[in-house]
Amino acid sequence: MSSWIVTNLWLIPAVPLAVSLVVLSLANPQRSIAALLAIFSQVVALILAIVAFLPTLQTPGFRAVHNFTWFTFGDQALRIGWMLDPLAAAMMVMITLVGLCIFVFSVGYMAGDKNFTRFFAYLSFFSGAMLGVVIANSLLLLFVSWELVGLASYLLIGFWIERPSAAVAAKKAFITTRIGDLGFFLGMLWLYHNSGTLLFYDQGRGCLEDTGLLAIGASATFIALLIFCGAVGKSGQFPLHVWLPDAMEGPTPVSALIHAATMVAAGVFLVARVYPLFSLGAVNGVTPSLTVVVTVGVVTALMASLIALAQFDIKRILAYSTVSQLGLMMVSLGVGGVAAGIMHLIAHGFFKALLFLGAGSVIHGLDHEQDIRKMGGLRWIMPVTFLTYAIGMMNLSGVPFFFSGGWTKEEILHSTAHWSVSPLPHYLMLAGVVLTALYMTRQMIYIFFDSARNTDFQSVRPAEFHSAEGARTTKDISVGRTGQGPVFHAHESPRVMTMPLIVLALCSILFVLVLTPAWPWLHAYLNGEPARADLSLLIQPILLLSLALVAGGIGVGWLIYRNASEVDPLARAQPGLFRFLENKMWFDEIYEQTIIALSRMLSRLADWLDRYFWDGLVRLFAGLAQAFGVLSKGFDDHGINAGVDETTAGTRGFGRLIAAAHSGQIQAYLGAIAIGMLLLLVLYAWLG
């Protein structure tokens, strides 16, 4: 059984990929078939992922690979393959489970969209490509899947093709990640040059095993950093984070699946996968490349949480929180807490998908309103969304005990505390915990508490919501606009959308069972050790510290934003700072002024060169060729041509002469024969 699933691991990505092709060929009206097929493929992938998960449970540190030769050129054989180990198995289960919830949610969310089938085709395509990244045992196969994932992301960000902003965002995401991928590619080439193989594990000869690492030697730092470039692009780390918030132009299920739960985590996954490269030659768990990872992670995490404080778009807040959480995971990997980082990745997959789907539910209920200033008081109208969103918020803020996000964040803080280089990341991450709690509290208050506060909408007192609760049978309540414009109906989402929310909320809570220090099963599983249960380890000093910080963050948030109005309280107190944060620290503008301006200048230079220098050269040669052409034409016309003409004329005249003799009169021929015979006779007589 276990060998069967290792050999056939490719089925897991292949099923969604095949289904995406089938769905793509379906006509648009066949919506239910498309959705059913896509969900079916996800169920199959989930079942196969669980089948693959089982053997990894039996032996700690299970690792099985299946390699084969893709093609050979000369005496070099390019081999690829897939592997099954705890990291891949856990990721697969998370991706397929979250994916399934999001597919189901999309049925409700995209119900009114005219390109429904295309959406599901792309979504399936993404799912297959992402699973390909996870199972790859070859850096090349990983890179191919990685690019396919990028393509899926591009297609889905720009899914609403009629929106220019979506097209721009898709382009931005694609190009920005490509900058990182260039580094990744160079790293891959360098790695191949040094080790002669791109397989991770190959019975001792793989590039992550002893002999391979020995061959790589001192250049490991550079290779690791180049590969890290790819991770920086994909995971939205500073300085390539700018694409991720813009990627929110895509449909919300896409943001949930790709730009929160799975794809952006691929960067973290990549670093974890090639971790031996990063940690090669580590002294006390520290290498230059890991220090870079920590630095980038810390900068990203703090910057993004600060920016999230000053955003008004419900999805952008979540996008920046994703960026900051990814930064946190990077820090964890950098300080040596690989298992902690991956645990947070998986927990984050659940609760961030939950938050995004909750946001999608809110957006759907409010008729595509995304500005949190125009929301408020929704806790009475959308109770299921509210409760599940609150669970997601607790997870993200890091409230311990019942929420998986709290425990995994705890693990990360533990890892940072023991970093030998500097205690700074530890303190900065503690500050990040406070900030996270703060901006999530702000968002909760703006969306669900208080009352509808925008002057465009009538302010509705909670009592009215209560009375409206009774009228929920009509499915929606008119909150109403005072001015002109369409009437605005807030309503709870249909069951097909709330069920995934509930499932994800349950997942994020039940996940706690395998995370706590009392029984750190997942930690042990990822590290390949047997797990021990010890209840006395449950409460640790750092837990109390972070509990205090989270409580402080939420409390301060409540105090600040309790009476939030159209104008953000922070904006009132610190207008300059707020504007700085609201404009995303002007990263886009800085890039516009520097890198983009530079590339524009270069392109203008290239254009000038092309137009005047190269084009001139080409024209010169063209002129020379033309002159030669004229010359040879003259020679042809007057020299060769005349001779040929004469010959043909002569031949033709001679032919005409001969033809004249052939009158077709049989008697003429006979006469000729007779004359000929007579002549022969005469000749004979004359010669004797």
Add this chain to the structure above:
Amino acid sequence: MTPTLQLFLIISTALFSIGLLAALSRRHAIFILIGIELMLAAANLNFIAFWRFGPQPQSPTGVLVAIFSIAIAAAEAAVGLALVIAIYRHYRTTNVDQLDQLKG
């Protein structure tokens, strides 16, 4: 006057010339065939004459060759007449002036 070789040769040459003239000047295909027959008859006369006045007039070689030649001439006449009929059916004429399909 006793018959001599020269006399036979003169007669056969005359016969041949008459046949040739007929084959060359007549327009009707049947007459051309007749002309050819005359020329063949002249050739046969030559065979007989050269045998009769030759060194071995006892063995009947000349007559045999003449009989062969007549048989071949009969076959030739049959083929020739069949061709004439086929040409007539196709072109509705036997006038050889109008049959110039061989014109180059």
